[in-house]
Amino acid sequence: MRWIREHLVLFLGLLVLVYMFVPIFVVVLMSFNDPASRNVYRFDGFTLDNWTNFCGPNGLCDSLVTSVLIAALATLIATVLGTLAAFALVRYDFAGRSASNLLIFLPMAAPEIVLGSSLLALFVAAGFAGQLGFWTILIAHVMFCLSFVVVTVRARLAGMDDTLEQAAMDLYATPAQTFWRVTFPLVLPGIVGAALLSFSLSFDDFIITNLNAGTETTFPMYVWGVAQRGVPMQVNVVGTLMFLLSVAVVVAGEVNNRRRRATLT
Structure with a gap:
């Protein structure tokens, strides 16, 4: 009982992780599935056809390209504008700053159906x-x-220490040099994290997209449409690729951080 009490938190943490990753394991498994029928979502046999015939289902690749393009453009625009707004809110004092801080949270707190219908009414x-x-x-x-x-x-x-910027200015660095050589490298991890989060949210969105898409079809809308007739296994291939890409980005970031720490030491 003492051993159980000492390792209970670790056991519960591992249990939660397993619970969270079970759906991902199912998606990876189903990407190699050779189903007997599209109406029954179960593993019937192993095949590589889903990977070799990736664009087999009609409309899958077109919707995927549309989603990736929209997510990339939305990420670029939102990251640039959001970064500028964040600098303004943190570094400058202006009239309406408190109200702006409050209004920033409203799109995050509002349900997607409210935001989507409001944008539709605006259009x-x-x-x-x-x-x-x-x-x-x-x-x-x-x-x-x-x-x-x-x-x-x-x-x-x-959370950034502004004494580093002050030290750079004490060493006769110009404001531009201080920003690009001190401030920007320190803020860059936050910007990259915000960009990755934006891309994931944009690529995955369905409710707001469905209300404002017209005749355009994104990948989540494609999945919702084909689900009524049976989901093709190539959808799981896309999910697996997105998961592997996310893992690769996280691993690359961790490796880069360890290299930087090793260089500093």
């Missing part, structure tokens, strides 16, 4: 009712990704 009122598609999806994604970027970068800025 309709602006005369874009018949032009819903790629650009309206992009605008909508930038809108909700912006809050996550501001919050993430602002947290990084708030």
Whole structure:
């Protein structure tokens, strides 16, 4: 009993991790599945056809390219605007700063159905009712990704020691040199984290996208549509690739951090 009490927290932590990763293991397993019927979601046999015939299902690759393109553009725009807004909120004092800090959280706190329907009403009122598609999806994604970027970068800025910048200025560095050689490298991990979060949120979004997509089809909308007739196993291949890409980014970041620590020591 004493051994159990001492290792109970570790055991519960491992149990929670296993519980969280079980769906991912199922997705990876199903990417190699050769189903007897698309109407029954179970493992019937091993095959590599799902990987070699990746674009077999009609419309899968087109919707995937659309989602990746929208997510990349939304991430780029939201990261640039959000980083500038975070610097303004942390480093400068202006009228309405407190209200701005409060308003930043509203898109994060509001349900997606509320945000999506509000954006749809805005597009309709602006005369874009018949032009819903790629650009309206992009605008909508930038809108909700912006809050996550501001919050993430602002947290990084708030926790940064400003004495390093003061030391650079004491050594006769210009404001531009101080920013690019001291401030920006210190804030860069927060910016990269915000960009990765924005890309994931944009690529994965369904509710807001569905309300503002018109005839455009993104990958989550494609999955929702084919689920009514039977999900093709290639969808699991996409999920597996996204998971492997996420793991690769995390591992690369950790390796880079360890190399930097080794260099400093």
